[in-house]
Amino acid sequence: MPAFLLAIAILVVVHEYGHYWVARRCGVRVLRFSLGFGKPFWSRRDAHGTEWSVAPIPLGGYVSMLDEREGPVPPELLNEAFNTKPVGQRIAVVLAGPIANLLLAVLLYAGLAMVGSSVRIPLLVTPTAGSMAALAGVNGGERILAIGGRETPGWGDVRWELLRQLAGGRMPCL
Structure with missing residues (x-):
């Protein structure tokens, strides 16, 4: 069971980091990067204002971004809201998670091919x-x-x- 949870955690972190990385490159303010669901038992805020957290239910994770559909956004931050970005950037942010997982799979298989068995x-x-x-x-x-x-x-x-x-x-x- 611990190996399964570790594998899930790695996949979730890679997936969510894909969303996070592309969102940041597109100028979207990321409010929270969470590994797990539920009330966080560990969290830290970085210099960009993103809260990094670990929660007790390890079956997934999420990246929360500034978005007018989630609540009011101050006018000075509107240019950092996800929903105000061009469609191409929003598509890139959404696709970045699955693409990150695909890249992880390619790297792992390439590594196995180089190392062999x-x-x-x-x-x-x-x-x-x-x-x-x-x-x-x-x-x-x-x-x-x-x-x-x-x-x-x-x-x-x-x-x-x-x-x-x-x-x-x-x-x-x-």
């Missing part, structure tokens, strides 16, 4: 004396190269080939 080599352990494996001549340390003529470079491949071979009723191993 480790493959655990399928080596057999020393069998218990008198076991079927010991009687079959397994000493331990042998590498499983193939099952049913198909190469098995990793334990995942061994597992799938064993299942496939078991379903077919035969299992020659090399």
